[in-house]
Amino acid sequence: MSALTTVASLVYLISAVCYVIGVHLMRSPKTARRGNGLSAVGMFLAVIMIVITIIAEGKITGTGWVVLILGLALGVWYGVARARKVPMTDVPQLVSLFNAVGGGAAAVIGIFDYAVKAGGTHLSVAFSLPVLLDVIIGGITFSGSLIATGKLSGHVPGKPITFPGARLVNVLVVIAILVAAWLMIGLPTNVWFMVLGLIASLVFGLLMTLPIGGADMPVVVSLLNAFTGLAVAFAGFVIDNQVLIIAGALVGAAGTILTLQMADAMNRSVANILAGGFGTGDSNSSSAADETPVNVKETSADDIGLQLAYANNVMIVPGYGLAAAQAQHEVAELAKLLTDNGINVNYAIHPVAGRMPGHMNVLLADVNVPYDQMKQMEEANSMFENTDVSLVIGANDVTNPLARESGNAISGMPILDVDKSKSVVVIKRSMSTGYAGVQNPLFSMDNTQMFFSDAKKGLADIIASTKEYINQ
Amino acid sequence: MSQELYTNLAIFVMSLLVGFEVMSKIPSTLQTPMMSGANAIHGVVVVGAFVIAAEANSWIFYVLAFLGAFFAAVNVAGGYTVTDRMLGMFNRPKKSASKEDENK
Numbered sequence: 001m002s003a004l005t006t007v008a009s010l011v012y013l014i015s016a017v018c019y020v021i022g023v024h025l026m027r028s029p030k031t032a033r034r035g036n037g038l039s040a041v042g043m044f045l046a047v048i049m050i051v052i053t054i055i056a057e058g059k060i061t062g063t064g065w066v067v068l069i070l071g072l073a074l075g076v077w078y079g080v081a082r083a084r085k086v087p088m089t090d091v092p093q094l095v096s097l098f099n100a101v102g103g104g105a106a107a108v109i110g111i112f113d114y115a116v117k118a119g120g121t122h123l124s125v126a127f128s129l130p131v132l133l134d135v136i137i138g139g140i141t142f143s144g145s146l147i148a149t150g151k152l153s154g155h156v157p158g159k160p161i162t163f164p165g166a167r168l169v170n171v172l173v174v175i176a177i178l179v180a181a182w183l184m185i186g187l188p189t190n191v192w193f194m195v196l197g198l199i200a201s202l203v204f205g206l207l208m209t210l211p212i213g214g215a216d217m218p219v220v221v222s223l224l225n226a227f228t229g230l231a232v233a234f235a236g237f238v239i240d241n242q243v244l245i246i247a248g249a250l251v252g253a254a255g256t257i258l259t260l261q262m263a264d265a266m267n268r269s270v271a272n273i274l275a276g277g278f279g280t281g282d283s284n285s286s287s288a289a290d291e292t293p294v295n296v297k298e299t300s301a302d303d304i305g306l307q308l309a310y311a312n313n314v315m316i317v318p319g320y321g322l323a324a325a326q327a328q329h330e331v332a333e334l335a336k337l338l339t340d341n342g343i344n345v346n347y348a349i350h351p352v353a354g355r356m357p358g359h360m361n362v363l364l365a366d367v368n369v370p371y372d373q374m375k376q377m378e379e380a381n382s383m384f385e386n387t388d389v390s391l392v393i394g395a396n397d398v399t400n401p402l403a404r405e406s407g408n409a410i411s412g413m414p415i416l417d418v419d420k421s422k423s424v425v426v427i428k429r430s431m432s433t434g435y436a437g438v439q440n441p442l443f444s445m446d447n448t449q450m451f452f453s454d455a456k457k458g459l460a461d462i463i464a465s466t467k468e469y470i471n472q
Numbered sequence: 473m474s475q476e477l478y479t480n481l482a483i484f485v486m487s488l489l490v491g492f493e494v495m496s497k498i499p500s501t502l503q504t505p506m507m508s509g510a511n512a513i514h515g516v517v518v519v520g521a522f523v524i525a526a527e528a529n530s531w532i533f534y535v536l537a538f539l540g541a542f543f544a545a546v547n548v549a550g551g552y553t554v555t556d557r558m559l560g561m562f563n564r565p566k567k568s569a570s571k572e573d574e575n576k
Contacts (some may be wrong), residue, residue, distance in 0.1 A: 016487075019513050024494050026509050026559075032502060036509050040552045043516060050522040060526040064535055068525035069540040072518075075545025083553035088561075095508045098551045104513050105543035109520040112536045116527065174539045186474040225511050233487075233515045237480055239523045246487045247516040249502065254489025254510050258503060265500060351500035358504040365561035375500070469560055 004056055012243035017441070018042025018406065019247050023254060029371075046243050075101075088201045088366040089326050092356050093152035096221045099228050100145030106231035107138025108247075111194060113238050118189040127341055128185045130237035135194060136177060138231040140202030141224045147209040148221050158214030161326040170207055176200035196285050208274070214250045216273045218356030219262050223270065228254025233256025233445030236278050250396045265351040267413035296431070299449035300459065304391075308334075311388035315380065317418055321394015322455045323363060330459035331393065332367040337463060341470050346373050348390075348416050350363065350398040380416060387421035392442075394427065394432030424448040427458045501562075508555040515548025 025035025027352060054060050060068075079098065086094045110131045117123060150156030180197030187193070189356045212220055233248025263270045265450050308314060316331060347364060354360035361374055375383065384390065392399055399418040403410045419442050420422055426443060430452060442448055451458055491498075500507055521540040528537040 015516075019516075020490055020494060023491075023506075023513070025500055025513050026502065027494075029499070029502060029562050031564065032505060033556065036505075036512070036552065036555045036559055039558075043513075043548060043552070045516075046516060046519050047522075050494055050525055052520055052521045054526040059525065061529060064516065064537065067528065067534045068522065068541050071521070071525075071546045075542040075547075076549040078542075078552050079548070079550025083550040083557065086554065088558070090506070091504065091558065094550070094554060095504075095511050096545050098515075098554075099511050100544040102511065102517055102551075105517045105521060105540050105547060106514075108536055108540040108543065109517065109524055109526065110479070110525040112540065113535065114528075115536070116533070126474060133553055153530050208489055219555065222507050225507055225514075229510070229514045232514045232520075233484055235517060235520050237477075237484075239474065240479040240480070240518055241523065244516055244520055247513050249484050249487035250491040250494075251510045251514045253488040255507070257492055257495040258498065258507055258573045261500075262499060262503060263523075309535050327513035343564025349501075356504050356507070357500045361501045362504055362561060371562065374501075376499075403556060415481040420481050 003447075004053060008049050008053055009242065011045055012241070015042040015046040015049075015243055016246040018045070021251065028320065040208055043075045054322045059447050063223055069211050072290050074117050079152075087326075088151065088325055088326075090226055090364050091362065091374065092218060092221060092359065093149045096145045096149040096152060096224070100142050100149060103138045103145060103224070103228040104142030105138075107142060107198070107227065107315050108234045109235040110134035110138065111198065111236055114184075114194050114366075115191055116190065118191045120196075122188045127238070128189075131236045132181050132184050133195065133196075134231055134238055135198055136181070136201040136232035137227050137234065139198050140205040141227045141231060143205030144209040145203040145205075145221065145224045148217055148224065151212075151214055151217055152221075156210075158217075160213045161210040166207065167255065169384060170204075170343075173204045173207060177204060180217045186457070195336070200460070212273065216266075216268070217266070218359075219259060219266065219270065219273055221276075221356070222259040222262055223256060226252050226259060229253075229255050239388070244314075251346055262350060262357050265357050265414075267410060274281050280345050293333060296443050296450045297448070299425065299451050301453075301461035302451070302465045304462050305453060305467075307389050307423060307425065308338060308343070308391075308462070308466050309341075309400060309469035311343055313383075313387045313389075314338055315346050315383065315387040315390045315418075315421060317350075317390055317392040317395050317399060317416055318360055319350075319395020319398060321396075322358065323394075325394065325455035327393065327459050328363045329456040330456055330463065332364070332369050334459055334463050334466065335369065335373070337470070345366060346375050346380070347381065348383075349374050349376070349417075350377055350395070350416055351414070353398060354393060366372070377416060384417045384420040387424060390418045390421040390424045392418060392426040392428075393428075396428070396440055397438070400438060400440045401436070402438060406439055418442060419445060419448075422447065426464075427453055427455055429454055483546060505555055505558045508551065508558060512551025512555055513545060515551050518548050520544070528550035 022039030025031040182191040229251030236244025525537040
């Protein structure tokens with residue numbers, strides 16, 4: 001080892017330690033921000049070291065510098081601008097976009113190194129296998145995450161997209177990937193082998209993500225995030241750089257665990273999400289709703305305002321509908337109005353409320369809801385018996401008492417025991433079932449009233465009527 | 473198997489194990505920021521973008537190097553910024569929070 005490579009290796013090691021400790025610190029809310037900061041310090045060290053290394057080696061051309069600096073400057077500008085401006089409701093699609101470009105960058109490194117060595121030379125498997133894995137996994141995450149971004153932001157329809165013969169096309173694409181793999185490993189280098197693998201993997205990413213429903217998308221984003229980690233690790237094998245291998249493998253493993261935890265919290269298996277009808281719950285649900293008429297009591301904003309104004313303890317149960325309608329400002333305004341008048345308000349937050357696990361906490365924190373008012377599931381469940389009014393906003397499956405019984409799609413899923421409170425008000429746009437496609441008996445219970453409205457508009461009406469009763 | 477490949481493979485496997493270990497039992501509150509934080513860490517691919525830019529010597533390779541640098545920079549810079557913004561919301565002191573309300 002020359003002096004420079006020794007120093008570089010040690011700096012990369014320190015940087016890798018920063019990532020591991022950083023992730024460790026991110027497990028607790030108190031130290032999470034410091035953890036992310038430490039990980040950023042590690043990243044900064046790695047970048048400084050590579051700058052010193054390429055200057056010292058002196059191989060880079062003038063054009064190389066221009067291209068590099070221009071690419072980095074544009075990338076930093078674009079990434080930081082998007083990250084600063086994004087409303088908190090749109091974070092999931094932004095993370096997915098950042099993940100897509102990360103996978104793209106990893107694929108580019110594999111493409112570059114293979115193309116440099118292309119032209120008939122015979123490569124060892126030790127080189128061609130990591131290149132292959134890098135390009136294919138990177139390609140899949142690039143196109144797959146872009147589709148996920150589109151679905152989450154509404155540019156691509158959120159409902160599962162399928163077409164006749166999709167399975168056959170899938171099989172053909174997998175065969176194309178395998179053929180490209182065999183060509184790249186077995187034969188002397190030829191750029192076209194890699195182009196075949198790249199195109200097939202891009203198509204595979206599209207086909208994998210298009211048929212998945214919008215509600216499952218967070219799990220898919222997390223899975224693709226783990227994929228990108230692996231692609232980056234293989235890019236590390238390709239250019240023989242250990243910090244890429246360590247950080248990539250760390251994210252690959254961590255992302256896998258996170259994906260399993262998310263799927264668990266949604267009472268779904270990753271295999272189901274990827275393989276089964278890919279979340280066809282949407283279409284089943286409307287027909288199920290038509291067939292089973294249920295007796296529900298409808299109520300008005302005026303009546304809800306009255307109930308709230310004379311309650312002592314109010315529990316707000318926010319769900320996907322609230323996040324989708326971006327009604328977090330209204331909910332915080334209503335809660336503030338109530339607390340200012342001596343009414344005790346808390347939020348019951350189910351682990352998968354919002355658009356991804358923990359997203360609801362982020363949304364509420366963004367509108368200055370005090371952290372101690374956000375009750376996690378166990379704590380909230382101990383409070384429902386003393387709750388006068390539970391205000392369920394755009395949540396469905398996470399409140400469904402059927403989960404306590406066996407033999408249905410949501411059996412065993414942990415739920416919020418909303419039905420135990422004295423009165424339940426559900427704000428929902430229609431009677432349609434939730435994501436699981438199961439009827440919710442909560443809606444037809446004696447102490448439940450339904451208010452059919454968009455969360456944002458409904459809450460604005462409720463705020464207005466509550467003000468009237470409070471000021472009386 | 474070459475010594476170099478074996479070393480890299482061992483590092484890869486050990487890092488996977490560390491990743492599994494360090495990630496168990498995350499409170500659900502932190503899962504979204506954690507995903508975003510992990511997303512920022514794989515932005516380390518930016519180091520690879522430097523490596524290929526140093527080797528580029530014809531227009532097609534310059535294009536690839538530019539794409540690599542741009543993609544990786546978006547990932548790493550955006551990833552850390554958005555994660556920090558999210559986590560900053562959790563520890564906001566109550567006093568400053570109410571001040572912000574008044575300003576609105």
